[in-house]
Structures are given as C-alpha cells and as structure tokens.
Amino acid sequence: MASKKDKKKVKKVNRYSKGEFLFNVISICLMILLGLFIGYRSIYYYSKGTNKAKKEVNTLASAVLSSNKVTKLDNGLHQEKDGYVFKGIVDNNYVKFAGRLFRIIKVNNDNSVKVASNISQATLLYGNSSSYKSSNIYNWLNKTSKTHSGVFYNSIPGVEDLLVKTSWCRGELIGDKVECSGESGSDYFTLLTLDDYINTLGKNSYLNFNKNNWILGKGNGNTNLYIDENGSMVSTDNYESFGTIVVFTFKKGIKVLGGSGTLGDPYIVDQENHDNYISKYVKLGNDLYQVYEDNGDVIRLALTHYLTDDVGSDLVMSYSEDSSLFNPLKKNNIAYFLNRDMYNALSYKEKLAECILFTGEVSFSNGLDYEYLYSEGINNKVGLMNSFDLTLNDQLTNYYLMNTTSSIGSMAYVYKNDNTLEEVKVDEKRRIIPTVCIDKRTFVSGDGSMKNPFVVE
Secondary structure (H helix, E strand, C coil): CCCHHHHHHHHHHHHHHHHHHHHHHHHHHHHHHHHHHHHHHHHHHHHHHHHHHHHHCCEHHHHHHHHCCECCCCCEEEEECCEEEEECCCCCCEEEECCEEEEEEEEECCCCEEEEECCCCCEEECCCCCCCCCCHHHHHHCCCCCCCCCHHHHHCCCHHHHEECEEEECEEEECCEEECCCCEEEECCEECEHHHHHHCCHHHCCCCCCCCEEEEECCHHHCEEEECCCCCEEEECCCCEEECCEEEEECCCCEEEECCCCCCCCEEECCCCCCCCCCCEEEECCEEEEEEECCCCEEEEEECCCCECCCCCECEEECCCCCCCCCCCCCCCHHHHHHHHHHHHCCCHHHCECEEEECCECECCCECCHHHHHHCEEEECEEECCCCCCCCCCCCCCEEEEEECCCCCCEEEEECCCCCEEEEECCCEEECCEEEEEEHHHEEECCCCCCCCEEEC
C-alpha cells in the first residue's frame, strides 16, 4: 500500500503529464499552422515564378537560350562569365528588326542581346584622323553635335525605348587577347569591335562576310583596321573606305513575335509600335523602289535594280565629259539625263516630289569630313545615292554615286562589290541606280512589303 507521501508524488507526476500533453498539442498546432503558412508561401512564390517564366518565354533571350544547347566545340552557343556567345559558323542566330537582318552575337547575363548587321550598312571614308570618335563612321552612326549626324540612328525606330547603349573600345591585339588601351565609350550604335570579332572566332565565324569591312581596333603604329575579303585583319590609314558592320544591344525583355533564328525564318523582334518607312517598298508604275531615308513627310527611294535600256539590258553611261559635279543644267552630264530624259519618260513623274540633293565635295584636298557633302545642294526630283547614304542592298554594285570628289576634278565615286569606293574617270561607263523623292502621305494601299508594296494615289 502506497504511503501518503508516495500518493503525493503520483499526483504530482500526473499533473506534470497533463501539462506536457497540453504543450505538445499546442506545439503540433503551431507546427501545422507554420506548415500551412510555408506551404502557402511556397505555392505563392512558385506560381509567381511560373508566371514570370511564362511572361519571359517569348523574349529574344529566352528564345535563343531555349533553342540552343551550350557547347564547348567551335561552332555554337558558348557560356562565358558575362553571358552566352555565338561562336564559329552558325546558321540559327538571325534576327529581323527595322526591316533588316542582324546576327545575334551575345545574350548578356541581364538578358539584353547584342547583335551585328548581316551586311554592311554603308561604305564610309574613315575621316581626317585615326580617332574613332572624330571619324565619319562614329558621327554617321550616332547623333552628335555635328549637323547631319546620326544617319544610321535616324533609320532605327524607337532607339531609346528598345535599345541600351553598347560599350566599345578601340582595342589592340596583344598575343591572343585584346587590350583596351585606346579610346573607349558607350553609345547606342558602334562599329564591330576587334574584341567581338576575335571572341566569335574571327575569320572562322559568321562575322566574316568575305567583303572589306571596317573593324574598331588599333593596328600597327596607331593605324586603323579592316577585315579583308579573306577575313583577315589588316592595318590601314584613315583615308580609305570600307563597309560598316553596325553593332547594338536590345534591352532585356525585348519580345519576339516568332521565328526560329534561321535565315529563312529569323527571330522577329516586337518593335512595340515603333516603326518608320526605312527598307519598305514602293511601287511606281512598273518600277519597284526601296526607302532608304525617312526624316519627314517626303522620303527618299532608290530603285531596287539597275536602270535598263529599251531592250531590258543594264544601262551603262559616263558621269559627264569633264567634271564630277552633279549638274542638271549641263548636257552630257548624268544629272541632265536623269532629270530630263529619264524623268520625262516616267509614267509616274507627276507623283514625284522635289527634294534637296546634296552635292558637296568630299575629297582629300577639301577634307574627308562627311559634313562637306552637305555644304552644297540643288533641288531636283531625280538623283543618285551619295557615299554617306544607308545601303540596303549590297548585291547592287559598280554604280555611280552623286557626291563629287572635286568640283573641278575629273574623277567620280563608284560603289564596288567588295564594299569599297573607287574613284574613276568621269567619262568611264558605269551602271545607274536612280533615286527619287515622294510624299508618303500619298500612299493609298499596300503594307510596304516586297509582295505588297505601297502604292500612291
């Protein structure tokens, strides 16, 4: 029989067991509530993350990364510390934007995307010095304090809404690495850099276009560099003219409307209602033109094929008898032919608008600064392209340009198929690509595509 003392102990133990039971019940309830809370938070953030992924699935960056496996071989998408880079010979990095084709160079870690133009956008004389920031190329690409700067900038719709600035440097190849010891900066548009060319495997990459193109880099003795037709980098002075491969970067989150990245099915960038008439087509009579300048209501068009004679053969003719000055008042001058003989034969001549044709001199004696081209001009309806115009078709070659190399000289510029400008005697015969101006408010049908060009009233 238990003593009173023992009974007291039993009762004490029983009271302790009830308290422990209550503690356990409360703990279990708290654990259940905590579990429910954690579960809810997990489901919430998982759902949020899933929705975010769904939102990002149609971006250019996600389209590229989901369509390509990372490789360590020469050709394909490579992962680096700051992003993913296409290297070697690849055929699935095409993107269409602003009516033109570009090649994707890199998807940066922040999902912005760097691209390069698929063809040269102009054949440009470098300028009066080896400095990139004072060159014709830099001022042609970007809006600067100079008058008539930003020819390429003006050709791209929605620059500040769709793009971010791209860092560049005029680097020098030391061993197998590029050192940025020269000029550097950050702009919306830049020339293809030595660093990008080397990093994508250079002459064995998709950036070797087998034509002469400038490359932003420093050669021997602070000279400039260009890529020759074999893809090799060659030092040259600043008085030469070569093609211009343009590089820029899309903002992160830029969306695509479709495409698989191939030449026949490029990624289509969503321009978010930013648009212009550059590269669009216009049908005038039986002739098809393409817009190469859109700075207002009156736009400039270039014929998409060579001017032909009565039997359909390419028409070749001399620039003039003695001068490279574009002069519509002088017989035996190409300007006279275009604005008299050709113009009067056009069934759509009444639909053309008059616009200023810049005829300034760009020569070694007067200085190679592109602004000289805009120092003189005349008002006419038919002209030629000049050496600082946007080039949309590099398949048309060996044709005369309009700007003079000297007002009293006997040499004129000709655009060649290797992305260079050649000075030829004005009495030599070359092909003709006429340009005209038209008021875009007169368009009554069409969407500007090649299959359904704009038609005027």
